[in-house]
Amino acid sequence: MAAGGSLSRTERKAVARAEILQQEEQQDRRRQVSRILKKPVGERNPEESLLLGECEDIVRELERRRKKREGLRRRQEEVCDEPEELKRKVIELAAAVRSAKHLVIYTGAGISTAASIPDYRGPNGVWTLLQKGRSIRATDLSEAEPTLTHMSIACLHKHNLVQHVVSQNCDGLHLRSGLPQAAISELHGNMYIEVCTSCTPNREYVRVFDVTERTALHRHHTGRMCHKCGTQLRDTIVHFGEKGTLREPLNWEAATEAASKADVILCLGSSLKVLKKYPHLWCMSKPPSRRPKLYIVNLQWTPKDDLAALKLHGKCDDVMRLLMEELGLEIPCYDRTKDPIFSLAIPLSPDEEGSHSRRPVAPPWSLEEAQMQEQQQEPASPLSLSLSGGWFGRGCAKGSKRKKVN
């Protein structure tokens, strides 16, 4: 710019024009080089090869970009470890679980796909649909049941091998697997829970149906009222772009405390793309040598892979089955008659009966069927008759009558 002041207007224009011409020439050359690079080496003619030699910088730059694209594509790919490799890794994981003093598990959509819940970020994923302002089909979620992974985690907690579970999932399946509420932080909410934020402490209403029918981003009122104070209830879901402020079921305090105490963190079926944004969960303020050891189970690349003590490329259910076998623990089967949602749920008042159209969690037919068989064998007792009503009655399944039997 030193000579700029002494140039006339015409001269400045000429300089600008020359610069534009040079840029266009450069772009043209890049296009040519890019076209030649796409050809197999043997098919390039002598002029083309000469041009590549003259434009080494452009060739290098294009090559660098191609590698970056390739890397991004590979990150999307699903990789599976060979069975022997996976087995060997699970033995290593089992040793870490056994020797851990404070083990925390982080879970994502990958642990629920076996429960036929759509993945969160796919084209039909929960969040993608929510972002487009569309609701998720109720059947997608309310028919889901805790998977082998959910049941294994609840069992590990029962045996004191896992201290806390932090989940990104809103499907409520950890709670339904029998894991105590205090041991779970559902960072993005729970679709079965609505709360009154006017009551102190916040009053929580667990329901047997998805409460998010009328809610969306920045719109959280469910349409029902607090039985105590009459204020509108809200769902607990934290959408993209929202900050979760509810104490329960998000339980941030417990999540942060668990992370600070953790010596081992096991990540199951989470891409960690969202979780990595919460530095508290990774003890990033501690020096690397004092941070918890990281074990990651995921089919795809995650941004924490390079920091992991071990990365297992496998489906969560496969890894957990092997892990539980290695630990000598029997995985409990999900039993709907013991699903805590039925005992935790607060029944709707008669005037709220028509306040939703979502199908309730199917009540434990197995219990009723067993009772019916029993009734066929012996005369009906007052107890078995009363049990077949209320929560477990057929009226509940159709969504018409929901009255709790006391």
Ligand SMILES: [Zn+2]
């Ligand atoms: Zn209230």
